[in-house]
Amino acid sequence: xxxxxxxxxxxAAVTTFALDNxxxxxxPMGWLAWERFRCDIDCTNDPKNCISENxxxxxxxxxxxxxxxxxxxxxxxxxxxxxxxxxxxxxxxQADPNRFPGGINKLAxxxxxxxxxxxxxxxxxxHTCGGYPGTTIDKIEIDAQTFADWEVDMFKFDGCYxxxxxxxxxxxxxxxxxxxxxRPIGYSCSxxxxxxxxxxxxxxxxxxxxxxxxxxxxxxxxxxxxxLSIADWFxxxxxxxxxAAGPGRWNDPDMLVIGDFGLSMDQSRSxxxxxxxxxxxxxxxxxxxxxxxxxxxxxxxxxxxxINQDPLGIQGRRILKEKSGIEVFWRRLSNNASxxxxxxxxxxxxxxxxxxxxxxxxxxxxxxxxxxxxxxxxVLKDSTEFVVSVxxxxxxxxxxxxxxxxxxxxxxxxxxxxRQTYDAKQSNFL
Amino acid sequence: xxxxxxxxxxxAAVTTFALDNxxxxxxPMGWLAWERFRCDIDCTNDPKNCISENxxxxxxxxxxxxxxxxxxxxxxxxxxxxxxxxxxxxxxxQADPNRFPGGINKLAxxxxxxxxxxxxxxxxxxHTCGGYPGTTIDKIEIDAQTFADWEVDMFKFDGCYxxxxxxxxxxxxxxxxxxxxxRPIGYSCSxxxxxxxxxxxxxxxxxxxxxxxxxxxxxxxxxxxxxLSIADWFxxxxxxxxxAAGPGRWNDPDMLVIGDFGLSMDQSRSxxxxxxxxxxxxxxxxxxxxxxxxxxxxxxxxxxxxINQDPLGIQGRRILKEKSGIEVFWRRLSNNASxxxxxxxxxxxxxxxxxxxxxxxxxxxxxxxxxxxxxxxxVLKDSTEFVVSVxxxxxxxxxxxxxxxxxxxxxxxxxxxxRQTYDAKQSNFL
Numbered sequence: 001x002x003x004x005x006x007x008x009x010x011x012a013a014v015t016t017f018a019l020d021n022x023x024x025x026x027x028p029m030g031w032l033a034w035e036r037f038r039c040d041i042d043c044t045n046d047p048k049n050c051i052s053e054n055x056x057x058x059x060x061x062x063x064x065x066x067x068x069x070x071x072x073x074x075x076x077x078x079x080x081x082x083x084x085x086x087x088x089x090x091x092x093x094q095a096d097p098n099r100f101p102g103g104i105n106k107l108a109x110x111x112x113x114x115x116x117x118x119x120x121x122x123x124x125x126x127h128t129c130g131g132y133p134g135t136t137i138d139k140i141e142i143d144a145q146t147f148a149d150w151e152v153d154m155f156k157f158d159g160c161y162x163x164x165x166x167x168x169x170x171x172x173x174x175x176x177x178x179x180x181x182x183r184p185i186g187y188s189c190s191x192x193x194x195x196x197x198x199x200x201x202x203x204x205x206x207x208x209x210x211x212x213x214x215x216x217x218x219x220x221x222x223x224x225x226x227x228l229s230i231a232d233w234f235x236x237x238x239x240x241x242x243x244a245a246g247p248g249r250w251n252d253p254d255m256l257v258i259g260d261f262g263l264s265m266d267q268s269r270s271x272x273x274x275x276x277x278x279x280x281x282x283x284x285x286x287x288x289x290x291x292x293x294x295x296x297x298x299x300x301x302x303x304x305x306x307i308n309q310d311p312l313g314i315q316g317r318r319i320l321k322e323k324s325g326i327e328v329f330w331r332r333l334s335n336n337a338s339x340x341x342x343x344x345x346x347x348x349x350x351x352x353x354x355x356x357x358x359x360x361x362x363x364x365x366x367x368x369x370x371x372x373x374x375x376x377x378x379v380l381k382d383s384t385e386f387v388v389s390v391x392x393x394x395x396x397x398x399x400x401x402x403x404x405x406x407x408x409x410x411x412x413x414x415x416x417x418x419r420q421t422y423d424a425k426q427s428n429f430l
Numbered sequence: 431x432x433x434x435x436x437x438x439x440x441x442a443a444v445t446t447f448a449l450d451n452x453x454x455x456x457x458p459m460g461w462l463a464w465e466r467f468r469c470d471i472d473c474t475n476d477p478k479n480c481i482s483e484n485x486x487x488x489x490x491x492x493x494x495x496x497x498x499x500x501x502x503x504x505x506x507x508x509x510x511x512x513x514x515x516x517x518x519x520x521x522x523x524q525a526d527p528n529r530f531p532g533g534i535n536k537l538a539x540x541x542x543x544x545x546x547x548x549x550x551x552x553x554x555x556x557h558t559c560g561g562y563p564g565t566t567i568d569k570i571e572i573d574a575q576t577f578a579d580w581e582v583d584m585f586k587f588d589g590c591y592x593x594x595x596x597x598x599x600x601x602x603x604x605x606x607x608x609x610x611x612x613r614p615i616g617y618s619c620s621x622x623x624x625x626x627x628x629x630x631x632x633x634x635x636x637x638x639x640x641x642x643x644x645x646x647x648x649x650x651x652x653x654x655x656x657x658l659s660i661a662d663w664f665x666x667x668x669x670x671x672x673x674a675a676g677p678g679r680w681n682d683p684d685m686l687v688i689g690d691f692g693l694s695m696d697q698s699r700s701x702x703x704x705x706x707x708x709x710x711x712x713x714x715x716x717x718x719x720x721x722x723x724x725x726x727x728x729x730x731x732x733x734x735x736x737i738n739q740d741p742l743g744i745q746g747r748r749i750l751k752e753k754s755g756i757e758v759f760w761r762r763l764s765n766n767a768s769x770x771x772x773x774x775x776x777x778x779x780x781x782x783x784x785x786x787x788x789x790x791x792x793x794x795x796x797x798x799x800x801x802x803x804x805x806x807x808x809v810l811k812d813s814t815e816f817v818v819s820v821x822x823x824x825x826x827x828x829x830x831x832x833x834x835x836x837x838x839x840x841x842x843x844x845x846x847x848x849r850q851t852y853d854a855k856q857s858n859f860l
Binding site (some may be wrong): 394 | 454465577652684690691693696697722777782821
């Protein structure tokens, strides 16, 4: 049976009902405060890092001046702990007056004046995860209208302090309420992450109709083990998740932690490559004021960004798990092109992985391959045996093009590729 | 009861019987092939990285020309997979003729001509871990003499393919045999690692009498989780391990993986700091031909090296585990000085840790503190409250001096400090 055909049919069906705000036809890109700055509200002792309008202005300046904006990183997103502990006399959310003296609308104008966009955060429930006022069902309309009045461009709706029934009501209602304001506001739903991320508790057809992106899984932390566990979960469940993604509706494996403290350069290249394969939103959470040139060059890699932003919006897949600890990922791209990632789970030394494009399901012909991190190119026949040297916890990533002809078989050919499973014990076998 | 007094008494007693080859009065420093290059013997397809005389000549050239030798990194150590699969007609080990055409003695001369030293590897058992000829009991004398004839300077004796009884016989016999050659050969014993690393199976008094250093625990891998698990094991067992160390006899938590693929810059600074606190041998296993300037500057940090190489040779300890995930380490140094490391297990954001020297058991007085990574200095009274900002999986490391006066109480004051235990759940509490 042609599994691929079924998936394409299902993609088409979902597209018809996608959230009709016209936004995020490619995965959104920008900066989000949470992972790096958390709920630091101590502006007295930590003024440069506390959640305040200064922090978002600083990051906006960096996005605008350091070449990020032109590459697509346009969202500047506030997360938890921005608001006052109390609503105002009219029941509306209000920013903390000491940390955001200009208010959210002033910040939005600051972004818009620079061609950037502002995102904000709320929580479906009685309180946000950090203990600030939440948005109960009765507050959905007023909060949506408040964000629209402030000219906010994106809204992340977290799910602490609510139960499944309230979430089932609240997430669709907020979608309607945002649309009803008339302002296009990108809508990020944490709903599936609170329901385990998988059917039958999670209905991805519905999510595609009401949200532009959704968090399927737990929060990322600044560690390789966190990045790897997230990537593993998304690729283990790719048969469920990949069909749900497409223009305007994206799975969100959470922020990029590249430029922070926990990833090596190779691991940073891996996160960027795997997030691009997943057609994931690219929200950096780092300090753009002090980022290293190495991390910046990974995040600003034009070819990887263009793979991530491919207009077809087809989420890629893991196509091979070798016993050696090498895994191969593949994403179909427009212009008859594709992306390949060779990833190593090993923790010993660079592994010389020998394969050919035909073994990776490419059809007969010649292909131009470009290593996206080194810019080196080569022309390979499908039958040519080649070796890629993959660093421990690192990747080799290729852009593969073959103008004018079909490149590959439907991406899973039989179940041959599924039978090769990774044996962790072998990765340090010597 | 003054625990410290007991330890100092025991240290003195052991010193009397320490291995009498006069070597390694401070922890040995150099380069060791294993972690980075493993058993890569494929010189046809991977000529720059295979275990061959060219690899060791390349690394010797780097040590000699790039400023490593002057800092103390003088050992160039061969590990497994160097030998022929068969002994020669006289029963002696011989180097693989294709990969070491000049033989080991030529390599030793190459090192000595440059003020470097050569180390080699063998295995107490029928085979090495990689399947090469091992050193059974009957071969101990001939192998020791072979290494001496080759003018080798250090010998690592692994323990694959032997049982506890054979090891109990073989490790002391090899010590005698090496001494009997008349050539000073530093002796690294893997014995305790094969016996779980702890008494009663491991007798650290005996180890100090027969070995210059010993591997207590499993092999390091190129990952932060490996580095952290090793450091945790050594500090969990510090009451057993620290008294065993001293001039000429060292616990060996295994190689530095700084400059490889798996550690971030902060994690690299942490490994260097914690290995210095532990008075650990500093054997790098990396590619000195391509090492980044960032990694090189960590490994070449003069102040940390001088802490590691302090002539008193007293192994430091963890003195505090905070619920916040901050841990404090302390090592007594000569000249009435000491070293402090503030380490963060967190994976969220830099943590502002507030304390004072008096809370860390320093006595009344003023101290000069120098941040070994930034070179910034400060003068602090014992009672002065200060804040150190510790990055996730990173460290702040201080050299603390106070000429002319006692600096600190015996290092554990009561058991107050033991009662604060780290709660992993709290590290990502937001």
